[in-house]
Amino acid sequence: MTKPETKSGAGGALPAVPANYDAPAADLVTEMTGFLSDFSAFQADIKSRLQQQEDRMTHLDRKTISRARPALSTAVEADAPHQKAFNSYLRSGDDDALRGLELEGKALSSSIAAEGGYLVDPQTSDTIRGVLKSTASLRAVANVVNVEATAFEVLVDHTEMGAGWATEAGSATETDTPQIDRIQIPLHELSALPKASQRLLDDSAFDVEGWLATRIADKFASSEAAAFISGDGIDKPKGFLTHTAVDNDIWSWGNLGYIPTGAAGDFASGEAADAIVTLVYSLGAKYRANASFVMNSKTAGAVRKMKDADGRFLWSDGLAAGEPSRLMGYPVLIAEDMPDIADDAFAVAYGDFGAGYTVAERPDLRILRDPFSAKPHVLFYATKRVGGDVSDFAAIKLLKFSVS
Template identity: 55%
Template sequence: MADRDAPVGADKASVVLDTKAEVANFVRDLKSFQERIEVKMKTQDDRISMLDRKGAERPALSRAADDQTPHRKALDAYLRSGDEAGLRAVSVERKGLTTAVAAEGGYLVDQLTAARIEGVKRGAGAVRAVANVVQIEAGVFEVLVDRGDLETGWITEGAAPTETAPSLFDKVSIPLHELSALPRASQRLLDDSAFDIEGWLADRIAEKFARAENAAF
């Protein structure tokens, strides 16, 4: 009777081993599938982060861009041929825009071009990644610096706090310096209407400014 039962037990053991092997294979395949999914998700996250960084460097689109179209056309004509008539006309008709003639006879670029330059400088300048960049109109940047050390101490509940010493403020004045760039373009490029001279100037100026800032700091 024992001999007749032996093959049955062996069959059961074989079935158990086969089941364990199948489960192990399934778990291994599942882990491999999970690893592939994680790699794909990481690749997508990296791509999204890259697109976000590129998008941050571009000036935001808005309806205000339509209002600056005459100025952009006038600026393009000025850059290609030196004709100031268009810029002067736009400056008089659109007083709300930053296109007024300066006291020295210069012109301010439109907001989109300025934003493009700032975006490229942020991406290429190592200093701007860690510095606190502020916009000012004066020739000197003044900031108050707290030189004192704020006193602290442990007190019990209900006890009156001790008055701390007054803070000591110093005014720090940082004189500003100007950066200039004079990119050159051939007359053939200037005569080519398909050549984006404004974008080329913005990218070249921003690149030169970023290099100069990195070298200075």
């Protein structure tokens, strides 16, 4: 059979092929091979374009997530190497990773064993600070500052500034020479020494950092709470009750003023609430806005029974969970280290402790692992530096359980 002629249709249409035409096998194979080759090239091109599009979208998503990521998340990722290295040190004593971070400048300021141990990881440090802040300690109402030096200085100007209405012809009154007191608060080393068995540390399910943070925080909290109230200032903070207390009628700077209850070791009979009212208004108005009471549980048990002349209780419990109770509308801090009611005891304090008492501390907390001193246990020597003292003697008043 001869191959039929091809005729061009209008507009360059394909040639007409009779239905009964049988193409040779070789031509069919050639056509199919070309078609499959072109189709494969087309598939490869589509896949390449889709992959490029996916890569661009992934890149955009990463940039968007990076920009939207909270600062805390970034900080956690940045602190992860230090936390992992610190965990390894606590469990096995391997400090190579910590030293490596120190050389790279990643371990905060430094982590040098010669200075008393390695810096704890930020997450553990934040846990300890959170517990200290939430405990029933004067820290909860005091002024807390972070310092890098060995002491913190407070400059207090308690001069009565001269002021008056000026006239065009009259002379202005000269202001008196300022009376500035410099109060220095030295920092002391606070330590804790929890211990754990090596077998417990080898258990991967044991949260060594959480356990250590809890033990250290409990020890620090109890030591601090006592020192801020009655510490003698020798190798520890100086408590506000350690300062000389004088009758508020003769109060002078450098002392704390007190109000007597009118009865030895008790409130005056029939006039119990009067001493509380007098104590409140013995404090200057500028301090009362942020003032609070400080007493222990036994004293609180006696005070909460008090009523005013109309039979209303002076004490009111907090309306919400975590809100402190109030006495005459002012919050009450229950600090168990305050003295009990007794003869001449200063069992109740009232004042603006944010102005009146300052807690100064270094932000770093160090841990030194000691596997030798208490075998088979491992000791963890934790240290931080903290100090405290009265920074404004006019901001705190005391209630003395005495006749005068």
